[in-house]
Amino acid sequence: MTSPPRNPTLLRRPGLVVGTAGLLAVLVLAVLGPWVWGDQAAQLSDSTRAAPGADHWLGTDALGRDVLARTLTATRLTLQTTALATALAASVGLLLGGTIWLSGPRVRTAGLRIIDVLVAYPALILSLLVAAVVGPGPTASVLAVGVAGSPAFARLTANLAGSVAARDYVTSARMLGVPKHRLFLRHMLPNMAEPLLVLVSVAFGTILVTLSGLSFLGLGAQPPHFDWGSLLSEGLRELHTNPSQALGPALAIVLTGTCAGLVGDAVAAGADARSSGVRVLARSTDETSAPAAGTGADSGAGVLGVRSLTVSDAFGTRLVDGVSFDVGPGEIVGVVGESGSGKTLTAMAVARLLPTGLRTSAEVMRLGDLDLHGRPEARRLALDLGVVFQDPLSSLNPALRMGTQLTEVLRTHARATPQEAHERVRRSLVRMRVADPDELMRSYPHQLSGGMRQRAMIAAALAAAPKLIIADEPTTALDMTVQADVLRLLREAGRGGETAVLLISHDIAVVSSVCDRALVMYSGRVVESLDTSALRGGEAAHPYTRALLSATPAAALALAPTGGGAPPDRLATIPGRPPRPGLRPAGCAFAPRCSHALDLCHDSVPAPVGTGTGTAACFAPVTAPHDNAPEDAR
Amino acid sequence: MSPLSTARARPGRIWARFLLRRLLGLGAVLVVLVTATFLILQLVPGDPARAAISVDASPEEVAAMRHSLGLDRPLAEQFASYVGGLLTGDLGTSFQTGEAVSRIIATRLPFTAQLAVFSVLVALLIAVPAGVVVAVACRGGRRRPLDTAFTTTASVVGCTPEYIAGTLLVLLFAVTLGWLPAAGAATPASLLLPVAAIALSPAAALARIVRRETAVVLEEDYLRTARAKRLGGWALYARHTLPNLLTSTLTMGGLLLAGLMGGTVIVESVFAWPGLGSRVVQAILVRDFPVIQGIVLVIGLMAAVINLLVDVCLGVLDPRTLTGKTEEASSS
Numbered sequence: 001m002t003s004p005p006r007n008p009t010l011l012r013r014p015g016l017v018v019g020t021a022g023l024l025a026v027l028v029l030a031v032l033g034p035w036v037w038g039d040q041a042a043q044l045s046d047s048t049r050a051a052p053g054a055d056h057w058l059g060t061d062a063l064g065r066d067v068l069a070r071t072l073t074a075t076r077l078t079l080q081t082t083a084l085a086t087a088l089a090a091s092v093g094l095l096l097g098g099t100i101w102l103s104g105p106r107v108r109t110a111g112l113r114i115i116d117v118l119v120a121y122p123a124l125i126l127s128l129l130v131a132a133v134v135g136p137g138p139t140a141s142v143l144a145v146g147v148a149g150s151p152a153f154a155r156l157t158a159n160l161a162g163s164v165a166a167r168d169y170v171t172s173a174r175m176l177g178v179p180k181h182r183l184f185l186r187h188m189l190p191n192m193a194e195p196l197l198v199l200v201s202v203a204f205g206t207i208l209v210t211l212s213g214l215s216f217l218g219l220g221a222q223p224p225h226f227d228w229g230s231l232l233s234e235g236l237r238e239l240h241t242n243p244s245q246a247l248g249p250a251l252a253i254v255l256t257g258t259c260a261g262l263v264g265d266a267v268a269a270g271a272d273a274r275s276s277g278v279r280v281l282a283r284s285t286d287e288t289s290a291p292a293a294g295t296g297a298d299s300g301a302g303v304l305g306v307r308s309l310t311v312s313d314a315f316g317t318r319l320v321d322g323v324s325f326d327v328g329p330g331e332i333v334g335v336v337g338e339s340g341s342g343k344t345l346t347a348m349a350v351a352r353l354l355p356t357g358l359r360t361s362a363e364v365m366r367l368g369d370l371d372l373h374g375r376p377e378a379r380r381l382a383l384d385l386g387v388v389f390q391d392p393l394s395s396l397n398p399a400l401r402m403g404t405q406l407t408e409v410l411r412t413h414a415r416a417t418p419q420e421a422h423e424r425v426r427r428s429l430v431r432m433r434v435a436d437p438d439e440l441m442r443s444y445p446h447q448l449s450g451g452m453r454q455r456a457m458i459a460a461a462l463a464a465a466p467k468l469i470i471a472d473e474p475t476t477a478l479d480m481t482v483q484a485d486v487l488r489l490l491r492e493a494g495r496g497g498e499t500a501v502l503l504i505s506h507d508i509a510v511v512s513s514v515c516d517r518a519l520v521m522y523s524g525r526v527v528e529s530l531d532t533s534a535l536r537g538g539e540a541a542h543p544y545t546r547a548l549l550s551a552t553p554a555a556a557l558a559l560a561p562t563g564g565g566a567p568p569d570r571l572a573t574i575p576g577r578p579p580r581p582g583l584r585p586a587g588c589a590f591a592p593r594c595s596h597a598l599d600l601c602h603d604s605v606p607a608p609v610g611t612g613t614g615t616a617a618c619f620a621p622v623t624a625p626h627d628n629a630p631e632d633a634r
Numbered sequence: 635m636s637p638l639s640t641a642r643a644r645p646g647r648i649w650a651r652f653l654l655r656r657l658l659g660l661g662a663v664l665v666v667l668v669t670a671t672f673l674i675l676q677l678v679p680g681d682p683a684r685a686a687i688s689v690d691a692s693p694e695e696v697a698a699m700r701h702s703l704g705l706d707r708p709l710a711e712q713f714a715s716y717v718g719g720l721l722t723g724d725l726g727t728s729f730q731t732g733e734a735v736s737r738i739i740a741t742r743l744p745f746t747a748q749l750a751v752f753s754v755l756v757a758l759l760i761a762v763p764a765g766v767v768v769a770v771a772c773r774g775g776r777r778r779p780l781d782t783a784f785t786t787t788a789s790v791v792g793c794t795p796e797y798i799a800g801t802l803l804v805l806l807f808a809v810t811l812g813w814l815p816a817a818g819a820a821t822p823a824s825l826l827l828p829v830a831a832i833a834l835s836p837a838a839a840l841a842r843i844v845r846r847e848t849a850v851v852l853e854e855d856y857l858r859t860a861r862a863k864r865l866g867g868w869a870l871y872a873r874h875t876l877p878n879l880l881t882s883t884l885t886m887g888g889l890l891l892a893g894l895m896g897g898t899v900i901v902e903s904v905f906a907w908p909g910l911g912s913r914v915v916q917a918i919l920v921r922d923f924p925v926i927q928g929i930v931l932v933i934g935l936m937a938a939v940i941n942l943l944v945d946v947c948l949g950v951l952d953p954r955t956l957t958g959k960t961e962e963a964s965s966s
Binding site for chain 2: 119121123125131133210213236243246254258260261265353356378379381382387390395397405408
């Protein structure tokens with residue numbers, strides 16, 4: 001977010017303001033021009049080809065006429081012909097597009113094809129064709145440019161009609177027996193007006209330029225009439241004697257065309273919501289600072305050690321607030337939480353792939369002996385840390401073959417020859433139970449199934465034998481059946497060797513079935529860390545973890561309904577919603593939704609305490625499992 | 635185990651099918667062009683024979699002209715002889731100079747082709763690097779002033795038509811500075827100004843498209859994947875960004891590149907370039923129909939060939955476009 005604009009509608013669209021103002025000014029000139037400067041423009045004088053001066057701001061032409069006056073006078077004819085040609089293009093196009101849409105399917109297909117060809121065809125050459133038929137002159141050029149501009153309108157009309165026709169109100173009108181042409185005029189045309197108007201404003205600019213071009217070539221306005229195009233060609237002939245003679249009409253055409261373009265852009269941007277707002281982009285060189293001298297002394301012997309990791313946005317709001325955890329060699333640790341709990345930000349901070357504008361600070365953040373603070377060496381980072389993303393289709397480059405992408409880390413950072421890299425990835429793919437790895441590596445991502453793509457991503461991450469793989473919701477985008485498959489392979493990958501896995505998931509059932517240990521996050525903090533065997537046994541200590549479990553079908557079986565809560569056959573929902581990071585309460589963030597909350601919970605943040613199965617950041621942990629134990633579940 | 639997609643065909647066959655379809659398309663364009671140029675003569679209001687010669691020609695002269703144009707024969711026969719002439723390379727003779735049209739085209743085509751090829755290259759070589767650099771530099775809303783300056787310059791230049799750019803370039807480099815020749819095709823340096831005049835406007839418009847598309851690609855998940863591989867700037871932008879960017883850029887910019895043929899026609903007149911464009915304008919002014927027909931046909935074919943080349947490049951860059959699915963999706 002940037003500083004809030006004072007007047008959002010106008011300041012965000014300076015193009016629209018400038019463009020509209022410019023076009024209005026030109027319009028006023030078109031009305032007044034011939035009245036005010038008409039006589040002066042035709043006035044012959046003895047001072048021929050005079051340079052610009054006080055009398056003649058742009059000098060005079062070969063017959064001693066004032067160039068500025070002629071340029072201003074020409075505004076009317078230029079705008080008139082442009083408006084006429086635009087109207088012609090729009091109406092011919094609308095008629096053509098409408099007719100194509102109204103005719104039978106075979107004619108429609110053929111018609112659309114022809115129009116596609118015509119649209120792809122330079123307008124000026126189409127205009128030349130028409131000018132060749134009709135002969136040089138203003139009528140011819142208007143007709144030529146109008147006809148040449150119509151295919152664009154026809155295509156837009158036909159395409160819009162196709163999409164509007166599918167809407168409910170058109171379908172119901174058709175069911176009521178409204179004739180097709182009435183359907184088109186009454187029900188469909190009004191709903192197509194906006195994009196068509198955008199095209200009108202864009203077309204106005206291009207038609208002005210093309211029309212002036214024809215006049216410039218001598219195919220448009222004929223003497224004694226003159227427009228900007230014909231003035232420009234006179235100017236070109238006098239370029240060596242009075243250069244300013246060409247400048248007047250040149251500027252007039254460019255400025256008017258630019259104004260029309262600005263209006264078109266702005267209107268199109270308004271109609272297209274896609275271009276509003278700038279998303280913050282991922283960036284590998286985010287700023288990291290170490291507030292304390294984190295020597296790694298207290299971070300254990302794990303592969304990954306993180307102490308007091310904080311991620312803040314540009315306004316200083318802590319999106320992740322003092323997270324500490326370790327991952328041991330070959331250990332699979334799951335980070336679970338609702339969306340917005342900071343689990344992905346935590347993972348991306350560790351992977352150093354945070355979006356721009358976010359600041360990371362941590363006392364300790366290291367991967368083996370690699371310090372993740374500051375600027376860790378790219379080579380080490382690439383080889384020691386593999387990342388698997390959520391959507392395997394969008395995360396793979398559509399323009400590159402799988403083999404190229406999968407072997408890239410090895411080729412770039414491990415100094416492997418293409419053959420070595422290929423062989424290592426191939427073996428890794430076999431480990432991931434890919435039947436024909438060579439075939440897969442020859443393919444492009446779009447030729448593979450989702451499960452196959454994700455296996456390939458995991459295989460590529462494993463191929464470099466990293467110390468840690470960070471898997472961010474690796475199965476969320478996959479089918480249920482494929483999910484289990486991929487998770488099993490991921491677990492085998494972790495179990496198989498030295499590679500540890502940090503698995504990010506919103507699904508506590510996934511974490512409890514795949515991982516050795518779970519970190520439960522809530523509102524940017526780790527609230528509980530426990531072995532998944534305890535999780536499966538229903539021994540969670542933090543009220544939030546318990547609430548998560550009872551809201552989850554697969555795991556809910558292993559856990560009793562709390563006290564006088566939901567009946568056993570219904571899933572519990574957690575009342576309320578997590579606080580937004582900026583509005584986090586002073587105490588425990590879960591306190592407002594917690595049924596066990598003490599007064600203390602609202603005032604100060606609980607520190608993690610041992611629970612026997614792990615740690616929980618809670619003043620009132622549910623310590624005795626039998627308190628809420630199943631009263632004989634089934 | 636999920637199998638590899640079953641809809642998979644051999645790349646060679648996909649290419650063959652693609653090229654066949656595009657060549658059929660080129661054939662269709664050719665048919666449309668031949669018909670349209672043939673119709674020029676038929677659609678001329680009044681008597682084309684009279685239009686072609688002076689207003690005060692005697693009825694006998696007009697009749698002779700009608701006969702020499704073949705206008706006194708049935709329409710089908712005229713069309714057959716027009717097509718027959720095209721097939722044997724006979725495009726008629728100029729009314730004005732008596733020269734064979736095929737000869738006019740043969741001498742002038744190289745000049746126009748030269749302009750067109752260089753302009754396409756220059757436009758791409760300016761637009762792609764400029765757009766990518768600005769998009770990368772301004773990623774995530776940084777360097778606002780640079781972004782504004784780029785957008786403003788590109789919109790103004792993009793709205794400056796070739797003939798005005800040409801006029802201004804002549805004024806600056808030929809008249810004021812005297813560095814480059816103002817007209818003709820005598821030296822290699824003569825090529826510079828016309829090419830600049832033709833390429834500037836599409837380059838600016840294209841650069842804006844490239845800038846916008848780069849910004850989109852930089853946000854893509856696969857670029858995050860590439861960053862996760864800790865690739866250097868070159869690999870990140872040249873290998874992972876550029877191909878995806880060129881796909882969407884060429885899809886949208888293809889029209890601009892074909893439109894360049896229009897720019898060529900008009901710029902030739904500014905620089906007295908001895909190509910097809912300046913000749914056809916002259917022919918239209920004096921209603922020299924055989925010359926008009928022949929040259930419009932050739933220029934039209936050149937535009938169609940540029941379109942075809944753009945599609946082939948797209949196919950190389952992004953094999954997904956080969957199957958033609960995107961095409962059908964956009965036009966139905």
